[in-house]
Amino acid sequence: MDFELEPPHGIGPLRLGTTVDEARCALGDLGEVTGSVQTGLWVRRPGGLAFSPGFGRGGRLNSIELYQQHDMLDVARYRDVDVFGMTALEVVERLRGHTRVVEAAEQEGCFVAPDLLLSLWRPGVDPDDEETHYFSAVLLARPGYYDTPAEAAARQAAGLPPGY
Incomplete structure (x- = not known):
């Protein structure tokens, strides 16, 4: 199955800003939900992706982390960029055609x-370890997710909505 990363809205049926119950229902559309809000909710799809939602203040979904598992049939992409199917360097180069990447x-x-508000993680960089040539996790977050206290105050002073 293909999943489109849609910052800052969500991935597939998971929508950032939804309640715990709404997120749990959307997760159920993806597969069997395990865990709890306190320990972490998970869905591990037979197609190879694992979804882990994060909840912030007020019990709203403020981040979604995707993990790559073995034998991927699922595809996660942002526009034309397959974030797990291309090497990390290819992903970065292609993303830079759409946005700033650091x-x-x-x-x-x-x-x-x-x-x-998209971050891409891999377990280090080792030219001899093929696993490190690809991203292992991608996090998509709501505005305000990374705010420091000063940034949150500036967001509030500017009349922008708070982070979740």
Whole structure:
């Protein structure tokens, strides 16, 4: 199955900003839901993707993390970019055709598209380890997700909605 990353709205039936119950229902459309809000909800699809929603203040869905599993039949893409099916360097190059992409300061080889609130993670960079040539996880977040307290205050002063 193909899943389109739609920042800042969501992925597939999961919509950022929805309630816990709405998110749980949408997850159920993807497969068997395991876990709890306290321990973390999960859906592991037979097609190879795992979905993990994150909830913020007020119990609203504020992030969705996708994980790549073995034998991927599912495809996750942003526009024309297959984020798990292409090498990390190809993904970054193609994303840069659509938006700004920067390397994350905290981990080599991981990248953030800050204007999309999209981050891409891989387990390091090792030319001899093929697993590190591809992204293993992608996080899509709501506006305000990464705000520091000063940024949150500026968002509020500007009349923008708070992050979830």
